[in-house]
Amino acid sequence: MTDRPDNMDARRGALVLFSGGQDSTTCLAWALSRFERVETIGFDYGQRHLVELTVRPSVLDGIRAVSPEWNRRLGEDHLLNLPVVAEISDTALTGEVEIAMLANGLPNTFVPGRNLLFLTVAAMLAYRRGLTVLVGGMCETDFSGYPDCRNDTIRAMQQALSLGMATDIRLETPLMWLDKAQTWQLAQELGGEQLVELIRLETHTCYLGERHLHDWGRGCGHCPACELRANGYRRFVGN
């Protein structure tokens, strides 16, 4: 259903899964450059650090400032509560699952399928808001370890959500095949230096919730998310 991504119907409204991070902010800019009406959805699910939630308003303000058109197109931001993620995480693991997860390199507190939950809730909200396109930052390139971010999964979810809500729901994942340097490049193409600087200075990706300023943005500088972001930025500015 997404064979012609550059030939989209701008009259469709889009709901962007927006966490306040680099990827979802780039996705938001991508949606604002294509659709007449764009809303955002975020989830409070007991994240270790609430930084992710507190940067949302400032990133959204920054996005509005990029262009009058984006300001006009950007509608409501929805923040929904998903305590169920923590409830599932607190559920005892069976021995069998525990071993599989350790082999995966994922912590025991990790709840597989989280993105499926986010997409399902987003589709339910989108239905009520009359929006038929969901936009998410899922990406195979850097995080192939997360099966709920893979393209096959996203295509299957699009089918299931469309059937289950008896409406044509489209899932768009503009970052699916990009690496982190290309994601910075996309931001520059969409919103120029102003968007790149907004992402660099305001968005939050760090696993530890730290906000030290580096040349590539804010974060602890050591966690895997910071390393990925720093490496991507260096390749981007090196281009």
Added chain:
Amino acid sequence: MTDRPDNMDARRGALVLFSGGQDSTTCLAWALSRFERVETIGFDYGQRHLVELTVRPSVLDGIRAVSPEWNRRLGEDHLLNLPVVAEISDTALTGEVEIAMLANGLPNTFVPGRNLLFLTVAAMLAYRRGLTVLVGGMCETDFSGYPDCRNDTIRAMQQALSLGMATDIRLETPLMWLDKAQTWQLAQELGGEQLVELIRLETHTCYLGERHLHDWGRGCGHCPACELRANGYRRFVGN
């Protein structure tokens, strides 16, 4: 993946979507007659009447009393919180959607896709518990108005959940092609008169949350759910 429903691997563990109603209680009995390990999951999502939640323990006790084997196989009951359903329900409708919903005969507070959410959360919990079969009371026969209960939707969700969690998840819907009389019949075949009486006296289906005792069970006797249940029971005992 469910071509041979009578040739199941009993060593697989099952998680039953259990609301304390007639349908899900019958599904629980169905699962207990097939799988060595069975757990239950329910959702508190701000139901109009909490009767549905309060009958759960007594129905589960009644199920344990049906046979020592069922008592041995029946494991933990998980009750998870989904305030997100009410949050979405409180979200303003666009004019477009409102019209569509009224044409549907569904109330404005109805949140389409609810069953997709329940299945997704159930799959996430099942993963952590090492259970690979989800059992739900979805049915095309009586409720064809709900697209998230249709067989095509369930098959698509099975595919999406399996891909997204990188594991073989099976969705079983033993009531899919049964009418309400046949659902009573199935209960009798699975657990005899004792199960039929448990369902009749303890389970809750009534939309209004009333518990008056009728020959066909408890409820207000007037709402669509009571009418469906009463008609089914009369056809069942008339057989």
